Amino acid sequence: MAQGMDKASLGELHMLVEHVGPLHAGDHVFRVGDPFEAIAAVRAGTVKTYIIDANGREHVLGFHFPGEVIGLDGIDGDTYPCNAVALDTVMLCRFSFPKISVLAGKLPGLQQHLFRLLSRSIGRAALLAxxxxxxxxxxxxxxxxxxxxxxxxxxxxxxxxxxxxxxxxxxxxxxxxxxxxxxxxxxxxxxxxxxxxxxxxxxxxxxxxxxxxxxxx
Amino acid sequence: MAQGMDKASLGELHMLVEHVGPLHAGDHVFRVGDPFEAIAAVRAGTVKTYIIDANGREHVLGFHFPGEVIGLDGIDGDTYPCNAVALDTVMLCRFSFPKISVLAGKLPGLQQHLFRLLSRSIGRAALLAxxxxxxxxxxxxxxxxxxxxxxxxxxxxxxxxxxxxxxxxxxxxxxxxxxxxxxxxxxxxxxxxxxxxxxxxxxxxxxxxxxxxxxxx
DNA sequence: CGACAAGTTGAACTCTGTCAATCCGGGTGG
DNA sequence: CCACCCGGATTGACAGAGTTCAACTTGTCG
Missing domain, CATH: 1.10.10.10 (Winged helix-like DNA-binding domain superfamily/Winged helix DNA-binding domain)
Known part of the structure; x- marks a missing residue:
């Protein structure tokens, strides 16, 4: 999350980071419908994101390793559109989205970073498509x-x-x-x-x- | 592109909009590797986005109708990752991305809008996935x-x-x-x-x- | 009118899903 | 410590949806 950011940005970021964990296998990070408040970076362990369709069948959307960000697809809406569950022992950092969004307005570097993070996710679906x-x-x-x-x-x-x-x-x-x-x-x-x-x-x-x-x- | 934006934003946007067209069937809007400078909104006609894989096979990524935005997936990188070609007679608006990005820093509404636009695209792949x-x-x-x-x-x-x-x-x-x-x-x-x-x-x-x-x- | 590209139709084949049986490892309880 | 169990994983037989290949049709444009 922090690569390419200058020291000042990091300082400001510190204030809105919340360390979470450890979560254990089966614990949920968030669920469909939970109010969208934050994105999260995985620090340790593996997180699986998935949804349950109308027929009750599970669809795995992805696996997320240390250094990767989850919750980005919640930005468009006020609730998370998928579930996120720990597959093993997981540590993570939550970034309040309203706060990071305001901060992004002041720090072009951070804004750029978020744009890129979002943009990159768009191309990810190749394997499935x-x-x-x-x-x-x-x-x-x-x-x-x-x-x-x-x-x-x-x-x-x-x-x-x-x-x-x-x-x-x-x-x-x-x-x-x-x-x-x-x-x-x-x-x-x-x-x-x-x-x-x-x-x-x-x-x-x-x-x-x-x-x-x-x-x- | 403009829905949900106030009048002032619209005024500023005006300065960085470039009207392009008409393009005819077969004309390219941009190609893989072209320097990424702008996103574009389709005003009339249909645009197809696609790539050519390592084996020379074409893969159609999507069709884009009036009111829809193309080029978003170029934000992560300095070149477009796909080709965009007109399927019939096409008119479009180009938005210089560096400029719109700077502007987004000053207009929270626009920033929010871009975030949502990007975020929404992430979920689009369902039909293929x-x-x-x-x-x-x-x-x-x-x-x-x-x-x-x-x-x-x-x-x-x-x-x-x-x-x-x-x-x-x-x-x-x-x-x-x-x-x-x-x-x-x-x-x-x-x-x-x-x-x-x-x-x-x-x-x-x-x-x-x-x-x-x-x-x- | 003729030629070419796009689209359609038919028949055989192949990959993958489904179903059912079996295997295996880890945890439990005696 | 060992037999038992249970859920996940593996294996095999089979069927079906969709691809492939080839021939044929249709529409379009010179």
Missing amino acids: GDWTADERMAAFLIGLSRRLEARGFSPDRFQLTMARTDIANYLRLAPETVSRVLKRFQRDGMIAVDRRELELLDRVQLETLAGPVLRS | GDWTADERMAAFLIGLSRRLEARGFSPDRFQLTMARTDIANYLRLAPETVSRVLKRFQRDGMIAVDRRELELLDRVQLETLAGPVLRS
Whole structure:
């Protein structure tokens, strides 16, 4: 959140930051319909955002790692349009939106930053939008995770799948069975090693080739 | 673009608006890699946004009608991330982004408006994101067009499909053949009357029922 | 009138979802 | 400490929606 901001901005930001946590697996950060007051940056752990449609089916919207911001889609409206739940032990920072919005008027740097943050989110849906095959989706998902974790200082080649298989399936719009089969095939072909939630990327080149069209779209 | 803004804001806006057009079918508004300088509001006609992926395949991102804004996804970066092409005769207004951004710092109303505009775009991908059937996608597409056109003062029941079948197919992530078959079936079932690019919605209720889960997601 | 692009139609195939059975690991209680 | 259970995960068989490929039709424009 703070990268690219000058010291003065950071000083002012301090006053409107509220540290929250720890939350535990299953705890909600916010729910659909809660009054929108703040956006939040994940400091530790994984947050899943999702909605329940009219038929009672869950739709996973995304997974959010340390350094990433949740709640942006609430800006257009006075309540949150989705639920956010902790998948493991989560720490976060809440930024009061009314306050940060006023401050943005005074600090062009912050305004710019918020604009960019919002704009970036618009392009995010590529993975879900295309008519990609199950293999392409899964490869893109893994590479995406890897890159985001690496950008946050974690190992890009070895990490935990903090979310359940059913969550991955739901997010990628695949059946859980398909997720199983694809992961198994990826392992058979030497591209990954997976054991329960533990994942290792063995052939990043081939994965990126598969994921290529999805990520560069 | 202007709704909800006071008179003073409008006066200041005037100075940074540039009227562009007419563009003709096939003319580009901007292309991938063009320096990002401005967002634009469509005043007349239809604009298609799309990208070409690494394999040279086109992906249609959206269709934009009078009153709608294009170029928002360029804010994060110094070049446009997609192409925008006129599908028929198009008129538009360009808003210099650096200028509007500075102005937004002085006018909280405008800033708020931009935030909302951006935020709203984030949720737009629903039609493409879900694993909907071809029928649901097409129904949602038609109802979506109808509603947007109605909001802009056009007839909601009778309108032109200004885009080619292949564009619709590409946008909905279906094969062109599937688009043909679905439209034909919709017509056989009395839900629409379609002749070339001319479309009439005959049974809005049934279409909305079909589209329901997609639109309410 | 003829040629080309866009659209439509038909038939075969393929990927993925569905359903059902089975496996596995972690937690529980005896 | 070990047998038992339960939910998530895996595996297999099958069916169906949609793609693909190819042929054909229609409309448009020179």
